[in-house]
Amino acid sequence: MSELKAHPKISATTTTIEGILVLEPKVFGDERGWFMESFNNQDFFHATGLKVEFVQDNHSFSRQATLRGMHYQLEKTQGKLVRVISGAVFDVSVDLRKSTSTFGKWFGIELTADNRKQLWIPPGLAHGFLVLSPTAEFLYKTTDYYDPQSEVCLVWNDPTVAIQWPLSSGAIPNLNVRDSAGLSWINAPKF
Incomplete structure (x- = not known):
């Protein structure tokens, strides 16, 4: 991973998947606590070079060992800016874009309330x-x-994609019906 641009309020680092960025907002703290701008459109642009318009905010609460995913939309494709405000998750993305050098690859990272x-x-x-x-x-x-x-929904445990979820050997996460019946890599529509 390498940093894109230095910015006083946010840093953006590239990942092993084309286009995925890890963002780290600057946190200002003292004995009273801390403050950070969780999103500032101007700073986001200066750190990433991306002009995006967000139209919807989503908030979910989940219990331990719940797996949500692997979701995407064929129409109205979504770019997402994700973060954790309580607890910890292992966040994963799979590249479905045939035009990239990282097509079919996955990237995972631990996002926590503490690492922000x-x-x-x-x-x-x-x-x-x-x-x-x-x-x-x-x-x-x-x-x-x-x-x-x-x-x-791409099935979470497809053997071709082979995501290395941090689960005990043989453990099955808590899934809803839709996620447990996701499509295999071979059958999942691509871009």
Whole structure:
């Protein structure tokens, strides 16, 4: 990983997947506590070079060992800026863009309330997370609206993608019906 640009309020670091960025906001603290700007459009642009417009904010609460994902939309594709405000998750994205050198690859990172890292996930990737702490609250901004008619789920444990989830050997995460019945890599529509 390498830093894109130095900025006084936020740093952006590249990852092993084309277009995914790890963002670290500057935290100002003293004996009273701390303050940070969780999002500032101007600073985001200066750190990343990306002009994005967010149209929806989502907030989820999940219990330990819950896995949500791997979701994406075929229409109204969404870029996402994700972060954790309570607890810890293992956040994963899979590149579904045939035009990239990282097509079919996955990237995972631990996001926690303590490390305050954020992840920019561009459109064209499947996204999900596994809750590592007893509970977690997860916030994310999207660049397009939720479109249930075009939503697709890539199965979380597809052997071709081979995501290395931090689970005990043989453990099955808590999944809803839709996520447990996700499509295989071979059958999942790509971009």
